[in-house]
Amino acid sequence: MRQSIRDELKKRILIGDGAMGTLLYSYGIDRCFEELNVSQAEEVEHVHEAYISAGADVIQTNSYGANRTKLARYGLEREVDRFNRAAVRLAKQAANPDTYVLGTIGGIRGFQKQSLSLSDIGTGFREQATALLDEGVDGLLLETYYDFDELRHVLQIARSMTDLPIAAHVSMQEPGVLMNGLALPEALTQLEALGADIVGTNCRLGPFHMIEALRGIPLPGKAFLSAYPNSSLPDYRDGKLLYENEPEYFKRYAVDFRNEGVRLLGGCCGTTPVQIRAFKEGISELEPLESKVVAERPKAIEVHIHDKAPESxxxxxxxxxxxxxxxxxxxxxxxxxxxxxxxxxxxxxxxxxxxxxxxxxxxxxxxxxxxxxxxxxxxxxxxxxxxxxxxxxxxxxxxxxxxxxxxxxxxxxxxxxxxxxxxxxxxxxxxxxxxxxxxxxxxxxxxxxxxxxxxxxxxxxxxxxxxxxxxxxxxxxxxxxxxxxxxxxxxxxxxxxxxxxxxxxxxxxxxxxxxxxxxxxxxxxxxSARNAEFLHNEVPGIRLPDDVRVRMAKARGKEEARRVxxxxxxxxxxxxxxxxxxxxxxxxxxxxxxxxxxxxxxxxxxxxxxxxxxxxxxxx
Missing domain, CATH: 3.20.20.220 (TIM Barrel)
Structure with missing residues (x-):
């Protein structure tokens, strides 16, 4: 019987897959990617197969945005169960006996924060997680969470729903710090305490800045460390976002990720089987890091608070x-x-x-x-x-x-x-x-x-x-x-x-x-009376009582209108x-x-x- 991903990570570094959307986009597909699990299932399965051929030990389901909130943008909010179940089946069909399949659930409160309540997010999360778990995934991957409160909330829900391994990834705008100002080490410590088996970061940052963020991260006590960097900063040409770098660059950085204690290494936006193969080759001769001496981090820049500044x-x-x-x-x-x-x-x-x-x-x-x-x-x-x-x-x-x-x-x-x-x-x-x-x-x-x-x-x-x-x-x-x-x-x-x-x-x-x-x-x-009628009938957020409009209508001339x-x-x-x-x-x-x-x-x-x-x- 195959060991769980937890036990496998104790022995070796595992390679994750790369971006699903990047490959589908390169094929000329530019619409709801999760709907493709039904309408173009072969294309999705081919992406999984490409990553497995490149050396991925862990693949994720094409279900990142398959929640009711994001599917509602396309009028597909009633297809949550169908799309998620199809996503698991396609990944499992592509997998070989040694491949682990993680059910992916992406964050909702992203770069442009939405006012959706945590309660509503939790309801949608349970719906999506239930479909993924029922289809037999090997674990869950919670990725691209910019809002730490949201990640904490859904992680607790996930842990209450399953004993399977859970990976929890934060995303950062700036290396080493979350959008709420929380330092990355503290964030990962909290996620481990909430029951995550794998803690780490994905998206936004390329290898260089992600390594910088990981330098101050001690090895978790029980969990394992993961990293899914972007390929690079995107270029914009002819109306399209393009990611470019050399495979050797990723191969060199694979060693750096290993030296920071990463046990699960994959890719996010812009990465393809080319980068995943380079990661695989980069760690092929390396054993996982068993201990790590964390260099003293530079002191955080103090924020000058005007305690004695006069009030406005x-x-x-x-x-x-x-x-x-x-x-x-x-x-x-x-x-x-x-x-x-x-x-x-x-x-x-x-x-x-x-x-x-x-x-x-x-x-x-x-x-x-x-x-x-x-x-x-x-x-x-x-x-x-x-x-x-x-x-x-x-x-x-x-x-x-x-x-x-x-x-x-x-x-x-x-x-x-x-x-x-x-x-x-x-x-x-x-x-x-x-x-x-x-x-x-x-x-x-x-x-x-x-x-x-x-x-x-x-x-x-x-x-x-x-x-x-x-x-x-x-x-x-x-x-x-x-x-x-x-x-x-x-x-x-x-x-x-x-x-x-x-x-x-x-x-x-x-x-x-x-x-x-x-x-x-x-x-x-x-x-004037005309001004009153205009405000009442044409300006949003303004309503005038009938008696005010009548009084203004009875006024004769500018001076009388002013007096009234x-x-x-x-x-x-x-x-x-x-x-x-x-x-x-x-x-x-x-x-x-x-x-x-x-x-x-x-x-x-x-x-x-x-x-x-x-x-x-x-x-x-």
Whole structure:
């Protein structure tokens, strides 16, 4: 009877296979690879056979993305059981008596983190693992897990489902550190403690950087060490990703992997039977490493935390009492005279902050970061810069955040951003690499001095983050739940979309009683009846009560429309000040004089309330 892979790894180094998708892609196949287990079974079986002929002792099933979440992209979420069972059968048909077949389950929360809960991930994992185990795999391979919490979660589930060997692989953006900042040695130690028989890493890094990551890894106490590097950094030519290197390169590095204690050595993206044969030849004369002296690792770069740095003056106002913020967007042109006159007028009126949208309604404006820096240097009113998920990918977002920190702009409002289809350039691309919640998490990770990839920033940022809140929905409870999730992600306070209904303000107050973070109620003056109808009918997230639209419709002329609009706003402000400490005025179409008048009204009303409170105290 054949020994288990556990026993075999005690005696020798085993060679795993390489990339399945790389070979299928080279054959001209570019669609759901897991569906090929049914539609082009022979092609999949030929890939397995090619790796076995190249010297692979361990092959993995073509089931990396055969879970309900990833298959749903192709409308195939009901085929989980069918595709996974077919994957095992094809691998076993290709295998010889000495070949081990591992059922592969890939991570879901990858480079672009998804908001799928661990509970939902676990449900899909059990479904996939059940099919693989029922078909008789020799063990499970959990690979390409960037999110360590996800890997820990599914490993515990897997261990509860089977006593078969389990390999657990983390993936790193930076050598030696996970995306959450956890050092690789600690991560592998935790995986071993959770029951993994084989622990290691795969994907993203080529041989050079993967070896660098493994240099500080001691041999596990009970588990075995594994490594599945990428072929190289990919090149992009003629619309295709290409991986290129010489087989001798892999043959030389096979020795280095052995010298770091690796017992299971395979390949990931870009690797083919050529690289796997080179690995096999490289370790052919070598015995597995029995002991390893780990050289002292360089001390981790310390992150400078600003313990004594002053708190953001704007955030101090958020937490200390009544305050009013005014949104006043940068112009769409280069004549900034009127804009800065407006900033000066708002400053003199006593606005506690001026906020600037990030290309609102998907229309280009002067950079709010550039304008924010000018306001910070020239005026006493602090700027609050909006940041959308729409316009920048993860690279651009991180670069932008670093720049904002260097400029001293530490107050942010994170929003999803209007889709480009509604703006001036509907053919432009909406990026959305991350959701608003994920961006809040990223900013808070920067505040710990850790980048998205887990690399040290050498200094912690000091951002305070406001989250957007849209109460203009049919199901207010659902909006409140979303607000609470943003708070859990790290939002320090919230700013709402404009509200035009006094009763709605009261309803919001009652619904948010359990929310400890301050909430600013958005109030936006209307400029005309046409403006009211446009907002009500065409702008997402804004609804106007019938009585407001009727009042605006009855106004005759610009001056009367202005008076009616400001009267409506004062009524809303009166209600809002009874229930909330923060007011968020949204300047309509550059008409800053309306915002100035409302700031004056709020400040005057606050002085009156203060006198009344002091008088009541004196009476007592």
């Amino acid at each position: 003056p704007l955030y101090q106002k958020v937490m200390s009492g009544r305050s009013v913020f005014v949104e006043f967007d940068p112009p769409r042109h280069l004549n900034t005279d009127s804009f800065f006159k407006g900033i000066k007028a708002l400053e003199e009126a006593g606005a506690d902050a001026v906020t600037m949208a990030d290309n609102s309604l998907a229309s280009p404006r002067i950079s709010n970061a550039a304008v924010g820096k000018l306001i910070k240097d020239r005026f006493r009113v602090p700027p609050l810069v909006h940041l959308t998920c729409r316009d920048r990918n993860l690279i651009g977002l991180q670069s932008h955040l670093l720049g904002l920190h260097v400029l001293g702009l530490h107050d942010l409002l994170v929003v999803t951003g209007d889709p480009t289809k509604i703006g001036d350039f509907p053919g432009a691309t909406s990026v959305y690499d991350v959701s608003s919640m994920e961006l809040i998490k990223l900013i808070k990770q920067f505040n710990r001095g850790v980048s998205y990839s887990g690399k040290s920033l050498k200094e912690a940022t000091r951002f305070r983050v406001a989250g957007a809140f849209n109460p203009n929905v049919r199901n207010l409870d659902r909006a409140i739940q979303r607000l609470k999730r943003k708070a859990e992600c790290g939002a320090d306070y919230f700013i709402s979309q404009p509200v035009f209904d006094k009763e709605r303000i009261i309803e919001i107050s009652k619904a948010t009683r359990e929310v400890s973070a301050p909430i600013y109620i958005g109030i936006m003056p209307l400029t 609009s400001l009267a409506i706003c004062r009524e809303l402000i009166d209600t809002a000040m009874e229930h909330f400490r923060g007011i968020y005025l949204i300047t309509p179409m550059g008409h800053y004089s309306m915002s100035v008048e409302l700031v004056n009204y709020i400040k005057q009303k606050e002085r009156m309330l203060a006198v009344q409170r002091n008088g009541a105290g004196a009476t007592l």
